[in-house]
Amino acid sequence: MRTLVSAVATILGVLLAAVAVPAIWVDRTIVGEDGFVHLAAPLGSNTEFQRQLATAAVGTIDTSAVPGFLNDLVQPVLENAATSLAGLPGYPAAWEETLRKSHRLSFGPASASAAETGQASSLTLDVAPLVALGTEEISRTTGVPLDPPQETLINVGQPQHREWAERLSTYAPMGYLLAGGSGVAFLLALVAARRRWAVAAGAGLGGLAAAGAWAAASGIGSAQALSTDTGNEVANLFRDAFVPAAAEDFGTWTTVTAITGGVLLVVGLVAGAVSRRGPRANR
Known part of the structure; x- marks a missing residue:
């Protein structure tokens, strides 16, 4: 039963984090004024x-x-x-x-x-x-x-773009709540786990999967945004510069997540191998 609870909590934590991180990025970088200005300021050059x-x-x-x-x-x-x-x-x-x-x-x-x-x-x-x-x-x-x-x-x-902006303003701040839920889920998974290294390995594997999904979604979303004609030449120039800048900025978050996931996976696998060898060495 403990193993089942730990596995479910780990999966839930990964899923919540997979939604929370992009939402937090949107809130800080797009919805947040300072983040938006920092991202878009280079367009003026x-x-x-x-x-x-x-x-x-x-x-x-x-x-x-x-x-x-x-x-x-x-x-x-x-x-x-x-x-x-x-x-x-x-x-x-x-x-x-x-x-x-x-x-x-x-x-x-x-x-x-x-x-x-x-x-x-x-x-x-x-x-x-x-x-x-x-x-x-x-x-x-x-x-x-x-x-x-x-x-x-x-x-x-x-x-319709304005409608999207209003939805982002409404839903993006929820990313922090989802992140908190993800943390609670991982904590529960660790408490319930018989093999904590498995939780670390599962979280790492989930992080790698999430990073891959974000990279694919970012590529598809950027391509769609760049192919949409705004009907205004100035707007098209703004779009052509802003979309790649946003994708590059989010790409940094994706890379950090992938590295963190890889480290957790390696640590979990190594800890699991060590724990399995321990009983054998004592025989």
């Missing part, structure tokens, strides 16, 4: 993405307050801002704030009010900080004061 994003951001600048006789002066400044925005000293901070504002629209408390007003029916980038940077540069060059908008949204996904 992608030359093609910089150009497309700057063009889109500068294209939203309202120059209606500029007197008509200055139009010929403002237009070249606009064109120059679209190409040189990423080179301005304030660009890194503006890009980070863009990511934070965009993340709050999709995952933060502000997302609910934005959805109610119809401002963010799909995943969006709020490029207002970049627009403000461009507006400031134009004002500095022309001497004409321009007021930057508080919010400038660029769709980077379809409505």
